[in-house]
Every structure is written in structure tokens, then in C-alpha cells.
Amino acid sequence: MASPQQTVSSPERAAAPSAEQEVPIEIQSHETPLEADIVAGDDDGDSAIDSQSLLSTESLTSSILEYRQLHGRTYANAKTGDYWGPNDERQSEGLDLIHSALTVLLDGKLFVAPINKDDPGRVLDIGTGTGIWAMDFASDFPSADVTGTDLSPMQPTWVPPNLRFEVDDCLLDWMYPENHFDFIHVRAMYGSIPDWTDLDRKILYHLKPGGYLEHLEIGCQGMSDHKELPKDHIFYTWANTFYAAGEKMGRPFTICLDGESRKHMEEAGFANIQETRLKLPVGGWPKDPTLKQAGIYFQAALERDMEGFSMFVCTELLGWSKEEVHVLVAKMRQAIRDRASCPYIVVNIVVGQKPL
Ligand SMILES: C[S@@+](CC[C@H](N)C(=O)[O-])C[C@H]1O[C@@H](n2cnc3c(N)ncnc32)[C@H](O)[C@@H]1O
Numbered sequence: 001m002a003s004p005q006q007t008v009s010s011p012e013r014a015a016a017p018s019a020e021q022e023v024p025i026e027i028q029s030h031e032t033p034l035e036a037d038i039v040a041g042d043d044d045g046d047s048a049i050d051s052q053s054l055l056s057t058e059s060l061t062s063s064i065l066e067y068r069q070l071h072g073r074t075y076a077n078a079k080t081g082d083y084w085g086p087n088d089e090r091q092s093e094g095l096d097l098i099h100s101a102l103t104v105l106l107d108g109k110l111f112v113a114p115i116n117k118d119d120p121g122r123v124l125d126i127g128t129g130t131g132i133w134a135m136d137f138a139s140d141f142p143s144a145d146v147t148g149t150d151l152s153p154m155q156p157t158w159v160p161p162n163l164r165f166e167v168d169d170c171l172l173d174w175m176y177p178e179n180h181f182d183f184i185h186v187r188a189m190y191g192s193i194p195d196w197t198d199l200d201r202k203i204l205y206h207l208k209p210g211g212y213l214e215h216l217e218i219g220c221q222g223m224s225d226h227k228e229l230p231k232d233h234i235f236y237t238w239a240n241t242f243y244a245a246g247e248k249m250g251r252p253f254t255i256c257l258d259g260e261s262r263k264h265m266e267e268a269g270f271a272n273i274q275e276t277r278l279k280l281p282v283g284g285w286p287k288d289p290t291l292k293q294a295g296i297y298f299q300a301a302l303e304r305d306m307e308g309f310s311m312f313v314c315t316e317l318l319g320w321s322k323e324e325v326h327v328l329v330a331k332m333r334q335a336i337r338d339r340a341s342c343p344y345i346v347v348n349i350v351v352g353q354k355p356l
Pocket residue numbers: 076080083085095096099126127128129130131132133149150151152168169170171186187188189192
């Protein structure tokens with residue numbers, strides 16, 4: 001899927017960091033309420049969105065393709081522990097829609113790190129999923145040498161010549177040399193990593209001095225600046241369910257919370273760390289056209305596969321029945337269609353540099 005390349009700037013974006021900070025990225029305060037494009041009583045908007053590797057031959061062993069099955073969905077087989085998300089077509093569609101939402105949210109940009117755009121060098125996308133970010137990056141920067149790795153071979157076979165996909169578990173030792181990559185990108189790996197500082201240390205070791213890590217995470221908690229949500233609102237239930245499951249498996253879903261990812265990068269030894277928190281609307285309620293478009297994509301992603309995001313987490317980790325998951329998803333679907341509450345979640349982006 002091609003990512004939409006919108007360049008409409010958002011009035012919500014605030015000033016860049018001060019001159020002594022070396023990472024010039026734009027920061028939008030997530031404290032600022034987003035302006036809505038709705039009228040009173042409008043609570044059913046967007047319900048119309050009822051949405052619908054290249055592998056090295058050595059790594060394509062039969063065990064990789066022997067997926068786990070759960071309630072009609074398939075999941076990766078990982079040595080280091082079960083990954084909670086399916087790796088099938090429906091989940092892939094959801095992930096690609098989230099990619100579109102995030103790309104629009106970033107005004108058409110694929111990253112905020114101040115990498116050398118004339119010569120990006122060696123780039124690694126860990127947990128690449130469908131590989132859509134890596135595909136777009138490799139197309140935009142034909143001189144870059146891009147690698148995308150994932151537990152599952154769920155990437156396309158036909159890819160730009162400067163991109164390869166590898167089946168690899170980032171929790172195992174990496175085969176790459178020290179000081180190898182110029183830019184490492186990590187996105188939406190919540191609930192996948194037992195020790196983020198440990199992963200960040202590994203990333204630091206394999207980055208060249210001066211190279212960048214960019215880590216983007218998506219919040220689990222739906223929010224509203226326009227309606228007070230009671231503590232028993234389904235948005236709280238959803239987030240608390242994921243937090244509890246993350247605790248149970250020892251792989252937190254709280255990595256998007258304010259300062260979390262930054263803390264791990266600091267502990268690992270990164271320099272010039274910058275954190276950006278953005279509101280990603282759910283639905284087309286914002287007045288700002290960029291945010292409206294991002295929200296439409298994000299709602300479509302959730303509508304497409306909230307079941308996939310929650311089935312393993314609820315049934316295997318928390319002992320729910322399949323029917324209970326369907327009720328949770330139905331309530332979430334109703335809540336994200338409540339246009340009057342102008343729902344959004346927070347996206348957290350942290351960039352750090354390997355000291356020179
Ligand atoms: C929520 S998806 C995000 C995919 C992609 N980064 C994106 O933003 O579109 C998380 C991905 O991380 C992968 N993953 C989870 N644990 C992993 C691990 N230990 N090593 C490599 N990939 C992993 C999963 O297979 C899944 O494709």
C-alpha cells in the first residue's frame with residue numbers, strides 16, 4: 001500500500017527544541033485539545049467506515065511457517081516467547097492502515113530523526129511487520145541500504161532492490177557487526193520486549209557513532225478532551241486489559257507512557273534524546289484536514305482488526321472466553337464511533353543518538 005504523502009501542516013504543532021539540543025524535531029503538545037469538526041448530537045460519525053520476503057532461503061525453515069492457530073487466526077512461532085498479535089491477512093491490513101494514519105500524522109514523513117537524507121546509509125527496521133515502513137523508506141531513499149526484520153515472514157516478495165527482509169528475533173543475539181547501522185527504527189513493539197534498556201543497549205552497540213534510534217509507540221488508552229470519560233468507560237477497560245496482560249507476560253504495554261521509552265534510552269547510553277507526544281485522533285472528527293485524514297485511517301485500522309489485537313491477550317493471557325472478547329470489541333467499536341467524544345490516543349516518538 002502506498003502511504004499518503006500529505007504536507008498540510010497542523011496548527012497544533014509547536015516550536016522546535018532550543019538551539020543547544022541537536023535533534024531538531026517538531027513538538028506538538030499533547031496537552032492542547034484538538035479542534036473538532038462536529039455539531040451537537042453528532043455521535044455516529046464515521047460508522048460508514050465499516051472497514052473492511054523476501055526471505056533468505058536459509059532462514060525459511062518449515063518451523064517458521066508452522067504457525068500457531070487460535071480461534072481461526074495464525075500467530076508466529078518464536079523461540080523467545082509467544083508474540084501476541086496474529087500474522088495473517090486481516091492483521092496485516094490493520095497494520096498497513098495504522099502506517100497510513102501515522103504517516104499522515106507526521107505530515108507525510110516516515111521519521112523525525114535528523115538523519116542525513118542525502119545519504120541515509122544502513123537502515124534497520126526491527127519488528128517490521130508487513131514491511132510497509134521499510135518499503136516506503138527504501139523507495140524514498142534509493143541510495144539507502146535497508147533491512148527489515150520480523151518473527152514472521154509476512155512481508156511482500158517483490159521489494160525495492162535496496163531492501164531485504166529477514167526472519168529474525170531481535171531478542172536473540174544479532175549477527176550484525178558493531179558500529180554497523182546509521183539509523184535503526186522501532187515502531188509499535190509494545191508487549192513484545194521484556195527489557196527495553198537491554199534492547200536499546202543492543203541497538204546502541206550496532207549503531208555507528210552519531211547514528212540514530214527512533215522509537216515510536218502507540219498508546220493503549222483512548223482519551224477525550226471534549227467529554228469526561230468515567231473510570232469504567234470501555235477505553236479504560238481496554239487499556240487496563242492490555243496493561244494487565246503485559247504484566248502477566250513480562251512484556252509491558254506501558255512503553256508509550258510519558259517518559260518511559262526516554263528513560264530506557266537514557267539508561268542504555270543514548271545522547272541528545274528528544275521525546276515528541278502527538279495526539280492521533282480516532283475517526284474523522286478533527287477540523288484540521290491532516291488530523292481528520294489520520295483519524296479516518298486509524299479508525300479504519302481499529303474497525304478492521306480490534307479482534308486480532310485483543311484475542312490472544314484476553315484469552316491466552318487473561319483467561320477470557322472468545323465471546324467475552326467479542327463483547328469487548330463490540331463495546332470498543334461503539335465507543336470509537338462516538339464522534340461527539342472526539343476520541344484520540346497518544347503517540348510517543350523518542351529519538352536518541354549514539355555518542356560520537
Ligand atoms: C504491532 S506490529 C508493528 C509492525 C511494524 N513495526 C509497524 O509499525 O507497522 C509488531 C511486530 O513486531 C514483531 N515482533 C514481535 N516480537 C519480535 C521479536 N522478538 N523480534 C522481531 N520481531 C518481533 C511482530 O511479529 C510484529 O510484526
